[in-house]
Amino acid sequence: xxxxxxxxxxxxxxxxxxxxxxxxxxxxxxxxxxxxxxxxxxxxxxxxxxxxxxxxxxxxxxxxxxxxxxxxxxxxxxxxxxxxxxxxxxxxxxxxxxxxxxxxxxxxxxxxxxxxxxxxxxxxxxxxxxxxxxxxxxxxxxxxxxxxxxxxxxxxxxxxxxxxxxxxxxxxxxxxxxxxxxxxxxxxxxxxxxxxxxxxxxxxxxxxxxxxxxxxxxxxxx
Amino acid sequence: xxxxxxxxxxxxxxxxxxxxxxxxxxxxxxxxxxxxxxxxxxxxxxxxxxxxxxxxxxxxxxxxxxxxxxxxxxxxxxxxxxxxxxxxxxxxxxxxxxxxxxxxxxxxxxxxxxxxxxxxxxxxxxxxxxxxxxxxxxxxxxxxxxxxxxxxxxxxxxxxxxxxxxxxxxxxxxxxxxxxxxxxxxxxxxxxxxxxxxxxxxxxxxxxxxxxxxxxxxxxxxxxxxxxxxxxxxxxxxxxxxxxxxxxxxxxxxxxxxxxxxxxxxxxxxxxxxxxxxxxxxxxxxxxxxxxxxxxxxxxxxxxxxxxxxxxxxxxxxxxxxxxxxxxxxxxxxxxxxxxxxxxxxxxxxxxxxxxxxxxxxxxxxxxxxxxxxxxxxxxxxxxxxxxxxxxxxxxxxxxxxxxxxxxxxxxxxxxxxxxxxxxxxxxxxxxxxxxxxxxxxxxxxxxxxxxxxxxxxxxxxxxxxxxxxxxxxxxxxxxxxxxxxxxxxxxxxxxxxxxxxxxxxxxx
Numbered sequence: 001x002x003x004x005x006x007x008x009x010x011x012x013x014x015x016x017x018x019x020x021x022x023x024x025x026x027x028x029x030x031x032x033x034x035x036x037x038x039x040x041x042x043x044x045x046x047x048x049x050x051x052x053x054x055x056x057x058x059x060x061x062x063x064x065x066x067x068x069x070x071x072x073x074x075x076x077x078x079x080x081x082x083x084x085x086x087x088x089x090x091x092x093x094x095x096x097x098x099x100x101x102x103x104x105x106x107x108x109x110x111x112x113x114x115x116x117x118x119x120x121x122x123x124x125x126x127x128x129x130x131x132x133x134x135x136x137x138x139x140x141x142x143x144x145x146x147x148x149x150x151x152x153x154x155x156x157x158x159x160x161x162x163x164x165x166x167x168x169x170x171x172x173x174x175x176x177x178x179x180x181x182x183x184x185x186x187x188x189x190x191x192x193x194x195x196x197x198x199x200x201x202x203x204x205x206x207x208x209x210x211x212x213x214x215x216x217x218x219x220x221x222x
Numbered sequence: 223x224x225x226x227x228x229x230x231x232x233x234x235x236x237x238x239x240x241x242x243x244x245x246x247x248x249x250x251x252x253x254x255x256x257x258x259x260x261x262x263x264x265x266x267x268x269x270x271x272x273x274x275x276x277x278x279x280x281x282x283x284x285x286x287x288x289x290x291x292x293x294x295x296x297x298x299x300x301x302x303x304x305x306x307x308x309x310x311x312x313x314x315x316x317x318x319x320x321x322x323x324x325x326x327x328x329x330x331x332x333x334x335x336x337x338x339x340x341x342x343x344x345x346x347x348x349x350x351x352x353x354x355x356x357x358x359x360x361x362x363x364x365x366x367x368x369x370x371x372x373x374x375x376x377x378x379x380x381x382x383x384x385x386x387x388x389x390x391x392x393x394x395x396x397x398x399x400x401x402x403x404x405x406x407x408x409x410x411x412x413x414x415x416x417x418x419x420x421x422x423x424x425x426x427x428x429x430x431x432x433x434x435x436x437x438x439x440x441x442x443x444x445x446x447x448x449x450x451x452x453x454x455x456x457x458x459x460x461x462x463x464x465x466x467x468x469x470x471x472x473x474x475x476x477x478x479x480x481x482x483x484x485x486x487x488x489x490x491x492x493x494x495x496x497x498x499x500x501x502x503x504x505x506x507x508x509x510x511x512x513x514x515x516x517x518x519x520x521x522x523x524x525x526x527x528x529x530x531x532x533x534x535x536x537x538x539x540x541x542x543x544x545x546x547x548x549x550x551x552x553x554x555x556x557x558x559x560x561x562x563x564x565x566x567x568x569x570x571x572x573x574x575x576x577x578x579x580x581x582x583x584x585x586x587x588x589x590x591x592x593x594x595x596x597x598x599x600x601x602x603x604x605x606x607x608x609x610x611x612x613x614x615x616x617x618x619x620x621x622x623x624x625x626x627x628x629x630x631x632x633x634x635x636x637x638x639x640x641x642x643x644x645x646x647x648x649x650x651x652x653x654x655x656x657x658x659x660x661x662x663x664x665x666x667x668x669x670x671x672x673x674x675x676x677x678x679x680x681x682x683x684x685x686x687x688x689x690x691x692x693x694x695x696x697x698x699x700x701x702x703x704x705x706x707x708x709x710x711x712x713x714x715x716x717x718x719x720x721x722x723x724x725x726x727x728x729x730x731x
Contacts, residue, residue: 021618025564028622041374044462044481045512045531046627049568052510056564 019064022057029054271729272663272676275714276354278339278723279313313721317705320716321385321393324709327355327716328395329723330380334364336397336450338408339723353714353727359408361450364399376401382467384476394453396476400463403478405454405489413441459485459495466516472523479516479528482509486540498546499528499538514629515575525550527577527584533570535586537597553584553595555602565617565626573629578638579710585641587632590614592643592653607653607660610645612683612694625699636711644703647692648719649679665703665717665724676726 032050036042312333319328327339340358367376377400386394392409417439422428462480469476477486477498484499499516503509512531519525524540536549557566569589576585583604584595590611593603609630613620620626625646632643644650645662653660662679682691705718713728 022564025618025621032624041372041463043627045514045571048509048512049531049571049627052567053564056567 019061022061026054026057026061029057272715272726273729274672274674274676275725275727276672277667278355278357278725279721310721315705315718315721315723316379317381317383318707318716318718318723319383319385319395320707320709321395322387322710324711324714326358326385326393327707327725328383328385329716329718330363330383330397331721332377332379334362334366334378334380334399336361336363336380336383336395336406338393338450355725359448359450361406363397363404363406364402367401381464384467384469386469387473389473396467396469398464398467398478401457401460403456403464403467403476403487404452405456406450407453408448408450411447411449412443412445414444415439416442454489454492456487456492456495459487465514468516468518468526470518470523471521475523477516477518477526479513481512484513484516484526484528484546496544498540498544500545500547514572517575517577520577520579520581522581527575529572529575529586531571532567533572533588535572535575535584535595551597551600553600553603555593561614563617565621568621568626569617574631576632576634578634579636580638583638585632585634587630587643589626589628589630592632592641594641594655605655607641607651609643609651610649610681612681616694620699623699625702628702628704630702630704631706633706633708635708635713642706642708642715644706644717646699646702647697648701648703649681650703650706650717663726665719665722665726667722675729 029050033047033054036047036050310333312331312335314332315329316332317328317330320326321328325341327341329337329339331337336359337357338359339355342354342356363380364378366378368374369376379399380397381400382396382398384396386396386405388394392407395406395408397404397406416423417437419433419436419439420428420430456478460478460480460483462482464478464480466479467476468479474490475486475488477484478495479485479499482500482502483497485495486498487495499513501511501513510532514529514531516526516528519527525537526540527535527537529535533554535553537551537553538546539550540546542548542550557570572586572588574587577583578585578594582597584597586593586595586603587609590613591609592607594605594607595603617626630644632641634641639656640652640654642650642652648665649662650665651660651662662681663676664679677690680688680691681697682688682693687693701719703717703719707716709715715726717724717726
């Protein structure tokens with residue numbers, strides 16, 4: 001019934017979800033959102049439904065007070081502010097994560113650890129395709145940085161790492177194998193990552209904007 | 223943003239002979255009470271006897287071979303049907319639709335192909351063959367495209383096919399993928415002109431100096447050829463994925479709906495359409511609801527409905543305003559607090575909406591139920607049918623493996639007395655609205671003997687499993703019946719199971 005290799009995470013019982021089940025459901029939903037936005041063109045209905053589910057879980061967790069209390073450095077903020085904006089999570093890979101979600105915030109959503117920063121709203125909205133001419137804002141980290149974090153961190157931050165991948169379609173299996181395998185898969189996993197990554201991005205943002213300008217020029221002239 | 227896309231290479235069709243299973247004999251059938259069940263073709267019978275008419279398969283490789291009508295179908299059966307390597311993903315059927323008379327049955331697949339089957343005509347010699355469908359025409363409707371601006375490939379999968387009512391000798395249908403709707407003309411040619419003066423028989427031009435006599439070209443019979451030609455291409459009007467098309471009862475317009483917008487087209491005009499519904503929020507971050515299906519009223523050309531991912535249906539009247547963002551009627555059932563869970567919204571998302579033939583009701587399909595609504599009552603459905611309620615305790619797993627997002631369709635029978643929808647394990651369900659009886663049947667290759675009578679299936683929900691029952695945990699969730707169709711006037715149904723098309727009919731004496 002389940003795809004091979006995926007452990008059954010949630011219980012079959014539909015009784016009111018305990019905090020643990022709720023957390024695992026949240027993790028699963030966030031992972032789904034990230035994965036589905038790695039696709040060339042995500043299914044909008046599916047993304048909306050998952051995002052609504054995430055929002056619902058977060059609201060309930062807030063009401064229950066499951067979110068950890070703020071530390072001194074964030075005194076004065078209500079727990080709601082630290083709810084990871086689902087729009088940030090849903091950021092379309094094409095639109096380019098701009099600004100890229102702060103890893104600390106995503107980690108907080110996953111592990112209920114106090115966040116130190118509230119992620120800003122995404123300009124232009126995550127659902128939209130990038131309109132040429134619109135500022136892309138942030139830009140993906142260089143692949144080196146991504147690979148670096150891959151080696152050092154465990155699967156717990158899969159979601160934040162996957163969000164950095166460029167806008168191309170990725171072989172999900174290869175990515176999952178490469179990432180979750182962690183240090184074990186070593187160069188193999190990274191190679192897979194590299195082989196399916198987007199066409200090499202030059203110096204990051206400037207190259208992207210240059211490309212877009214070029215495309216816009218072509219469009220305008222035709 | 224409108225883009226011009228590269229020109230598409232379109233092929234015409236060829237006539238393919240039947241690919242069919244050999245015949246057997248009818249067997250006896252008894253109702254659960256032990257006495258022979260009454261036949262009720264007119265009124266529709268949810269729990270009546272259904273027999274397999276034929277199982278049709280048009281895999282890519284087979285269609286390239288030329289096959290005679292007389293070939294021993296048993297031989298073909300053995301070599302092709304059992305060889306799974308012939309079934310490719312491109313052959314997965316993605317839509318099924320009878321035309322308005324039921325004479326033609328169209329299927330669309332993931333590979334962008336449309337296959338049209340035609341009903342065998344009744345003949346005195348072979349009475350059994352009446353009711354079977356032969357391949358009539360095959361053509362490539364959509365090709366994969368590349369959107370250069372977004373660097374995205376546009377899938378060629380046919381999402382929907384809708385027939386136009388027949389107005390002359392040719393047949394017309396609309397087929398759509400995620401972005402482009404096309405109007406196809408399917409016509410027969412059984413004569414060709416011969417005896418041109420300026421061309422010879424091969425079509426080469428003749429030197430006028432060599433012509434000494436003139437003749438009048440005549441039409442001579444030829445082998446029947448069925449041609450499909452694209453007559454209109456309606457492109458560049460949808461930013462999001464088209465999920466529905468619906469022909470208006472005025473036969474001059476039709477609508478296409480994507481996740482956030484619905485456009486109205488005139489068949490004659492391809493370079494513009496009217497936007498009649500737009501639910502895209504100004505700030506996309508506020509998006510919480512999408513359009514999932516839309517359909518015109520069968521008789522009132524100004525009325526249509528569209529369903530949403532939040533389980534609501536809106537009925538709109540185009541006379542009220544140009545942009546029908548404000549609905550005339552709003553159908554929503556209040557949530558059952560006892561059944562509330564994190565999955566409540568997902569399972570309430572409507573995957574299909576269909577007007578009854580009478581136009582008095584609409585039927586909606588969400589993940590676990592089928593509901594019938596009276597147009598005059600907005601606050602709750604008049605009937606609710608449980609399709610597979612035993613899945614309610616498995617929602618978490620189904621969310622994990624994404625099955626919870628499967629979009630099942632639902633159909634009415636010709637008299638609106640029976641409704642049908644699909645489920646998992648190649649099961650499909652029929653509900654008789656009058657007798658309140660329901661039946662679960664299976665479209666499977668194991669029971670594929672022709673004229674085999676379908677045995678009602680049952681899912682065991684707990685406790686002791688009886689001999690013929692199947693337990694919930696044994697269900698195959700990769701075998702899902704998403705697309706079904708019901709003949710407009712007779713009890714003949716078409717059920718699509720992956721790359722197989724099953725045609726069943728009610729047993730007739």
